[in-house]
Structures are given as C-alpha cells and as structure tokens.
Amino acid sequence: MLSGKKALITGGTGGIGAAICRVLSASGADVAFTYHTNSQGAQDLADELSAPDKPCLFDRIEADQAAQIDGFCREVEKQFGTIDILINNLGATQVMPFALMEEEDWDDMMRINLKSMFLFSRAVVPCMIRQRAGTILNVGSIAGHRLLEVPVHYATAKAGVTGFTISLAKELCRYSIRVNEIAPGLIQGGVGMNITAKQLEDFNKFCTMGRPGKPEEVAELACFLVSDKASYINAQSIFIDGGL
Secondary structure (H helix, E strand, C coil): CCCCCEEEECCCCCHHHHHHHHHHHHCCCEEEEEECCCHHHHHHHHHHHCECCECCEEEECCCCCHHHHHHHHHHHHHHHCCCCEEEECCCCCCCCCHHHCCHHHHHHHHHHHHHHHHHHHHHHHHHHHHHCCEEEEEECCHHHCCCCCCCHHHHHHHHHHHHHHHHHHHHHHHHCEEEEEEEECCECCCHHHCCCHHHHHHHHHHCCCCCCECHHHHHHHHHHHCCHHHCCCCCCEEEECCCC
16 A cells, blocks of 8 residues: 555654554555654564665654754655655643643643644655655544543644644645644553543443554554545544544
C-alpha cells in the first residue's frame, strides 16, 4: 500500500506511535521517527524495522526546539530523498484540576501537543510543496471534540489540532497535499490510560465496543489515510473511539 513512500512519525516509541511505525513499515514505507525519553525502546524499534536495503532513521527531539526539528527533517529528506508522509503523533496529557493548574502546566500541554505539530509541519511542508504531493496526518483526540471529563489544558490543545488541520488542509490543497486528523478515544498504552479503575469501568459501559481500543487499530486507520487509497479524503477528523 505504501511501497516506496518515505514517512516521518513523531513520538514513535509510544504505544500508538510504535504501532504506526510497524504498520507503515510492513506496508512498504521507509520509516523515520522521533522519541523523547525511551532511548532503548527507540533503538529496539529501529533495529526491528531496519533491513540492509531499508534503513530506519530516528533521533531524540525536544517538542519545541525548532532547530533540532528542522535539522532532523533535513537529514531524513537527505537520506530518504524526500518525505511523502508526516504523522504528527507526539503528545502528552496531565491529570490536573483546572483550579490547581499552573501556567507552566498549561504551556507544557500547548508545547507538546500543538507547537510540536506546527514545527514539524513547517519543517516538512517545503519538501512536499516542491514535489507537489504529500500527506500530513495529525493525531488529535476525542477530548478535543466532545463533552468529556478530561483536563482542560489537554482538551484545549487537542481542539487546536482540529483547527490546525482544517486550516492547513485548505492552504495546502493547491499543492496536492492532504491534511487530516484522527481522533482516538481511549487506547491501550495511550496517553489517556492513566485513569482510575472507576473511570475505565464507566468508559467500558458507555463505549459500544465495551473496551479500550488497540494501538494497532489506530495504526491501520492511519496507514489507510496516508495512502493513495484515501486520495479523496482531506480536511477531515476521523473518530476511532469504539462508538462513544
């Protein structure tokens, strides 16, 4: 499905990120990814995905360091020849009541969940414009769309992902670049799994599937959306939440 495509995935060592890397690689893409803290996990994933004729590139990147991000994107473009796919998966959450929230807490959620998306997209878009082709997939959350009891700063950042996706898709469509969002619900190994047993019980009760999603299920959707099979899907937010 993705034979010959060159893909960059941010946040590649998390549950969803690692699953996306594996599915895209299995579908034929050359994969590069970023990580922040899990250096051993990054090395293990790169070793798993690498082959003599199919290198896997990775680097430790700070979410708001433009120079680091620009440098890694240029290196990926140099090694791969181009970047066809960008998946902005980098994200984090924090359980924090609004009344106790500090300015630093707010800024961290915006920096990790939203500013990183801007910086990586800005770094990759010129390459896509030159080749007049490409696709960007942003990983948001149902927290940015629905009335849920989730931290306010996290929900606000994820709502920003939707606005960013729609606006960028409209601007870049003239260059045949598609931009979409996937909005996962509760996913095993995802950032939202730091919930209480009671909250998980309530989720399973109200979710029509009766369980959290699997990272592989999100990855398969992502793989489809960045492929040519989804060539008429643009500026959309696709929910994958088990039916909440």
